[in-house]
Amino acid sequence: MRVVLVGLLALTYLTSSTWAHEAEAREGKGCQSVGGSCLSDPATDTMSQTELQDCPVGTLCYINLSERVRRSEQKERIDKGEMVKKKIKKGVRKVGERRREETDEEKENKRHKSSPLNKNKKNKKRKNIEGISRKSKSEVEREVRRRRKQMTSRRKGMLELTDGKVREIGPATRMGKKVCKPKRSCKNENGRCKKKCRGNDTIIAKGCKGKKKCQCCVRGCKTKKSCVGTCRKKCEEWESEKYVRKGCKGDGCVCCVRKEVDPVIPEPQPECKNVDQCKEYLGTCKPRCEQTESVVVGACEGRSCFCCVEEKEIGCPQSQFCPGECTATCKGVVANVTCPGLNCLCCLKCSISTTCRERKGSCKSDCACGEEELIGECTGAGCKCCIPHVQDCSGYCGKGECIYTPLCNQESVVVGGGCNGGPACGCCGPK
Incomplete structure (x- = not known):
C-alpha cells in the first residue's frame, strides 16, 4: 500500500x-x-x-x-581567454590585528623572492x-x-x-554606414571632416568623402596680444613674417606684419591742352616720350607736354595740318608744319612766276620777318610769294634812280647822293 x-x-x-x-x-x-x-x-x-x-x-x-x-x-x-579572474590581494592584515614576527625561514624566502633575478623573471x-x-x-x-x-x-x-x-x-x-573621411587635399592642410565648420575655420572644397553634408574644416588662426600684426597661414606680398613666441593660435599660423616701405609720391600730371590734335596723329600727350616714340611738335599745349607717337605704327601718314604731302624726302618747298613719324616732312609743290622772280621773291609756306607776300605770284597748295619789304625811296641822283638797293641789277652800280627814304635806299644807274 x-x-x-x-x-x-x-x-x-x-x-x-x-x-x-x-x-x-x-x-x-x-x-x-x-x-x-x-x-x-x-x-x-x-x-x-x-x-x-x-x-x-x-x-x-x-x-x-x-x-x-x-x-x-x-x-x-x-x-x-580574455576573461581573467582578478587576483585577490593576500597578506593584508585586519584592523587591530597584531603583526606576527617572521621566522628565519620566512625571511629567507622573502629575500630570495625579492632578488633582482627573480624580479626579471616575474616581469x-x-x-x-x-x-x-x-x-x-x-x-x-x-x-x-x-x-x-x-x-x-x-x-x-x-x-x-x-x-x-x-x-x-x-x-x-x-x-x-557611410563615414565622413578626409581626402589627401584635406590632410595636407591639417583639416578635419565635420558636419559643420566653425566661424573662423577655412573650408576646403571637396576635401571629404562619404556623407553629403560633410565639410573639410581647417582650423583658423587666432591673433594674440603679443602679435602686433595679423595671424595667417601665409603672409601677403605686402607683409613680412615676424617670429613672436606664442603670438598665434592655430596649426601653421604665423604673425604677419606690414612691411615698412617709403611711400611712393606720384608725379604730378601736367595739364595738357589741345589733346584732340595729338589724337589725330594717333599719339598721346605726356611729360616724357619713350625711345620708340617720336614727338609731334605743337600738337600738345602745356608745360612739360609732348605729343608722343609710336614710330613703327606710323611711318609718314598724311596730316590735315600739312597742305602738301608728308614724306621722308622733299624736292620742293618744305612747310613749317610737323608731320607724324620719324624724319617726316611736309612737302609743298609750288611754281614761281616771273614777276615774283624779278622782285627777288621766292615761294614759301610762310613769309619771314622783313618780307611781304606778293599775292598770286606762286601757285600750289600753301605756297606764297615772299619778296623783301621795299622801302619808299625818293630823290635825284643824276643819271641813276633812287630805289631799294637789293633791287638794283648786277649791271648797275649804286651811286651815292641825293636819295631819301631810308638806309636801304640808293642811287642805281649804269656803269
Whole structure:
C-alpha cells in the first residue's frame, strides 16, 4: 500500500512540474530571463542568436541589440581567454590585528623572492600575459566594430515559425554606414571632416568623402596680444613674417606684419591742352616720350607736354595740318608744319612766276620777318610769294634812280647822293 502511495505522489509531482514548465514556456519566462520578449512577427530581427529560448508556439523570442552585442562580446572573450579572474590581494592584515614576527625561514624566502633575478623573471611573465591580453582585446574590438558596421538594414535576418522556438535562416548581415573621411587635399592642410565648420575655420572644397553634408574644416588662426600684426597661414606680398613666441593660435599660423616701405609720391600730371590734335596723329600727350616714340611738335599745349607717337605704327601718314604731302624726302618747298613719324616732312609743290622772280621773291609756306607776300605770284597748295619789304625811296641822283638797293641789277652800280627814304635806299644807274 505504501509503495502505491509513493508512486502516486511521484506521478503527481512530475505532472505538476511538467505543467509548470509548459506554463512558464508559454509566458516566455525563458526568453525574458535573457532580456528578450516573445513576438509574433516573423520578420522581426534577432540577428545571430545561437541559444534558442522557449516561447509559445507560433511566436519568436526577440532580444534587443545591446543584449546581443554584450552576449557575443562576452562569448568571444571567454573563447580567447580574455576573461581573467582578478587576483585577490593576500597578506593584508585586519584592523587591530597584531603583526606576527617572521621566522628565519620566512625571511629567507622573502629575500630570495625579492632578488633582482627573480624580479626579471616575474616581469617577463607579466609582459607576456599583458601582451596576449591586449592583443586579444584589440582583436575582439575590431570584430565588434566590423559586425556593427554590417547593421543598417531593418531586416537583419530571416526567421521562421517553429514549434515554439526561434530559428534563424541565413546570415544576419548589415551594410556599413557611410563615414565622413578626409581626402589627401584635406590632410595636407591639417583639416578635419565635420558636419559643420566653425566661424573662423577655412573650408576646403571637396576635401571629404562619404556623407553629403560633410565639410573639410581647417582650423583658423587666432591673433594674440603679443602679435602686433595679423595671424595667417601665409603672409601677403605686402607683409613680412615676424617670429613672436606664442603670438598665434592655430596649426601653421604665423604673425604677419606690414612691411615698412617709403611711400611712393606720384608725379604730378601736367595739364595738357589741345589733346584732340595729338589724337589725330594717333599719339598721346605726356611729360616724357619713350625711345620708340617720336614727338609731334605743337600738337600738345602745356608745360612739360609732348605729343608722343609710336614710330613703327606710323611711318609718314598724311596730316590735315600739312597742305602738301608728308614724306621722308622733299624736292620742293618744305612747310613749317610737323608731320607724324620719324624724319617726316611736309612737302609743298609750288611754281614761281616771273614777276615774283624779278622782285627777288621766292615761294614759301610762310613769309619771314622783313618780307611781304606778293599775292598770286606762286601757285600750289600753301605756297606764297615772299619778296623783301621795299622801302619808299625818293630823290635825284643824276643819271641813276633812287630805289631799294637789293633791287638794283648786277649791271648797275649804286651811286651815292641825293636819295631819301631810308638806309636801304640808293642811287642805281649804269656803269
